[in-house]
Amino acid sequence: MSQARIPGPLVALAAAGLLLFVLPLAGLIVRAPWNQVWPALTAPETATALGLSVFCSLTATAVALALGIPLALLLSRTSGTIRGILRALTTLPMVLPPVVGGVALLLAFGRRGLIGAPLYAAFGLQIPFTTTAAVIAETFVAMPFLVIAVEGGLRGLDHRYEEAARALGAGSWKVFLRVTLPLLRPAVFSGAVLCWARALGEFGATITFAGNLPGRTQTVPLAVYVALETRPEGAIVLSLILLGVSLAILIGLRDRWLGEP
Amino acid sequence: MSLSARITVKQNGFFLEVDLLVSAGETVAVLGPNGAGKTTLLRALAGLIPIQGHVELDGQVLDDSAAGRHVPTERRGVGLVFQDHVLFPHMTVQQNVAFGLRHNASATSRQWLDRAGLGEKANALPRDLSGGQAQRVAILRTLATEPRLLLLDEPLSALDVTIRAEVRRELSRQLSGFHGVRILVTHDPLEAMALADRLVVLEQGRITQSGTAAEVTARPRSRFVADLAGVNLLRGRARGDHIELAGGAIVAAPDAGDGDVFAVIHPRAVALYLARPQGTPRNVWRARAEDLDLQGERVRVRLSGALPLVAEVTPSAVRELKLDSGAEVWAAVKATEISVYRA
Numbered sequence: 001m002s003q004a005r006i007p008g009p010l011v012a013l014a015a016a017g018l019l020l021f022v023l024p025l026a027g028l029i030v031r032a033p034w035n036q037v038w039p040a041l042t043a044p045e046t047a048t049a050l051g052l053s054v055f056c057s058l059t060a061t062a063v064a065l066a067l068g069i070p071l072a073l074l075l076s077r078t079s080g081t082i083r084g085i086l087r088a089l090t091t092l093p094m095v096l097p098p099v100v101g102g103v104a105l106l107l108a109f110g111r112r113g114l115i116g117a118p119l120y121a122a123f124g125l126q127i128p129f130t131t132t133a134a135v136i137a138e139t140f141v142a143m144p145f146l147v148i149a150v151e152g153g154l155r156g157l158d159h160r161y162e163e164a165a166r167a168l169g170a171g172s173w174k175v176f177l178r179v180t181l182p183l184l185r186p187a188v189f190s191g192a193v194l195c196w197a198r199a200l201g202e203f204g205a206t207i208t209f210a211g212n213l214p215g216r217t218q219t220v221p222l223a224v225y226v227a228l229e230t231r232p233e234g235a236i237v238l239s240l241i242l243l244g245v246s247l248a249i250l251i252g253l254r255d256r257w258l259g260e261p
Numbered sequence: 262m263s264l265s266a267r268i269t270v271k272q273n274g275f276f277l278e279v280d281l282l283v284s285a286g287e288t289v290a291v292l293g294p295n296g297a298g299k300t301t302l303l304r305a306l307a308g309l310i311p312i313q314g315h316v317e318l319d320g321q322v323l324d325d326s327a328a329g330r331h332v333p334t335e336r337r338g339v340g341l342v343f344q345d346h347v348l349f350p351h352m353t354v355q356q357n358v359a360f361g362l363r364h365n366a367s368a369t370s371r372q373w374l375d376r377a378g379l380g381e382k383a384n385a386l387p388r389d390l391s392g393g394q395a396q397r398v399a400i401l402r403t404l405a406t407e408p409r410l411l412l413l414d415e416p417l418s419a420l421d422v423t424i425r426a427e428v429r430r431e432l433s434r435q436l437s438g439f440h441g442v443r444i445l446v447t448h449d450p451l452e453a454m455a456l457a458d459r460l461v462v463l464e465q466g467r468i469t470q471s472g473t474a475a476e477v478t479a480r481p482r483s484r485f486v487a488d489l490a491g492v493n494l495l496r497g498r499a500r501g502d503h504i505e506l507a508g509g510a511i512v513a514a515p516d517a518g519d520g521d522v523f524a525v526i527h528p529r530a531v532a533l534y535l536a537r538p539q540g541t542p543r544n545v546w547r548a549r550a551e552d553l554d555l556q557g558e559r560v561r562v563r564l565s566g567a568l569p570l571v572a573e574v575t576p577s578a579v580r581e582l583k584l585d586s587g588a589e590v591w592a593a594v595k596a597t598e599i600s601v602y603r604a
């Protein structure tokens with residue numbers, strides 16, 4: 001059995017689409033100042049931004065795991081209108097421009113924000129323009145990836161495992177920790193990796209809500225943006241790092257996540 | 262120790278209404294066609310679906326919808342065995358058996374496995390077991406928790422025919438050493454008769470018959486049970502010495518009584534002739550052989566005509582009567598061979 005031939009013009013369009021992806025990458029790799037990679041990489045600004053990026057993205061992923069798995073559990077148990085509303089709310093950050101997300105976060109957690117104002121009044125607590133704000137911004141943008149993956153895993157789960165566990169006398173905690181969660185491991189893992197990758201690349205919400213303070217909120221994407229003005233070779237090296245990480249994630253996940261229909 | 266259950270379940274247009282009384286140490290097989298509600302009944306007893314009614318085990322109320330009482334599955338003391346093993350895939354065999362144990366889980370689970378001859382599989386993962394081994398482990402996992410009520414949902418039907426008999430023997434042995442209430446759901450009559458003390462026939466959400474295998478098959482009250490017993494089941498109105506069937510045919514039967522009755526004719530009692538028989542039989546019909554089915558030493562012939570029946574004859578009779586499909590014959594049944602009972 002052979003498939004119908006793809007018409008010539010479509011092949012040309014497909015090639016153009018592919019070029020749109022490949023050319024910028026080629027530009028990055030060809031124009032990279034390879035002899036300056038090491039000095040740029042070990043420059044204190046770079047190291048600081050890298051360290052902050054790793055810390056913020058990992059913390060955001062941990063927070064997303066702690067909040068996102070229960071949220072996915074809740075989503076999988078609801079149905080009808082409630083489920084529609086909950087789903088829309090959780091997936092909104094995936095389609096919302098991150099800058100808008102940042103503005104919204106400011107209006108909620110800012111000094112005069114919905115929650116920020118009482119927090120400031122009661123404890124003198126200020127969230128915006130802190131590392132905490134960077135973590136919140138990244139969690140806001142990245143958590144939907146985890147929730148969607150885990151919810152998908154839950155829907156595909158054979159619930160008789162949970163029923164068997166209950167019949168063996170396991171209460172709801174034991175069922176969750178010893179049966180549901182281990183069975184969800186592949187979904188949790190791929191969801192966490194995608195969530196982490198999205199958090200690592202976060203720019204718009206972070207710069208709006210957390211600002212661009214070196215050592216406190218200036219993560220790698222923000223450092224790339226700044227460096228482009230002052231020392232372009234540093235920007236290219238940092239971009240290469242982000243590219244390498246993204247590629248490694250895609251290759252590592254291709255069977256687990258992208259290979260699925 | 263005993264179970265008394267009065268259960269009504271309504272869900273998605275499906276209706277189940279069952280009254281069930283089972284004594285301790287008794288194995289009851291719930292037998293019925295697909296979609297009759299057998300699994301729903303088990304899930305209701307296990308507390309996995311909400312019900313209307315009352316369920317009581319050993320004097321403890323598990324469900325009482327009127328009083329708003331419902332004991333959740335994990336606190337009911339029930340054991341549930343599924344059609345396919347449902348062993349936890351991420352745990353070893355021993356961890357699976359230990360899952361439901363509270364004290365000395367490791368040592369006790371090992372003892373159960375050793376006693377069943379599965380000790381060497383203790384550290385294997387479920388995916389490394391054969392289907393029969395996995396189901397045996399699943400049964401051990403449930404029995405090890407010493408449930409008061411054991412619910413088996415077609416425990417052998419997912420197995421290969423070749424190992425089914427072996428697992429059935431082991432299950433039978435395990436059940437005899439178990440003191441709680443046992444309910445086995447199955448659509449396999451052989452499984453029901455081999456493992457159960459009493460049969461309950463469930464059809465379209467209701468119990469249609471109940472009793473020992475002999476009692477149930479001697480007096481079928483539905484097509485399902487008649488097929489199971491391999492007999493012809495007729496229903497009609499008795500008028501003294503004959504029965505008027507719904508299709509208009511008249512069947513002579515002495516002492517048929519009066520009113521709505523069932524009549525059973527064993528296929529062996531249906532005699533076939535090329536020419537119209539003379540003499541004693543009063544029930545003689547023209548019939549056409551529709552198809553033949555060889556069963557052991559006998560051939561079952563499905564007949565159409567005024568009274569559709571199944572007859573059982575010898576292979577030599579098939580040759581003599583030239584009983585190919587479409588052959589025209591005379592079918593005769595002695596009135597005394599018909600057993601009649603109230604519907």
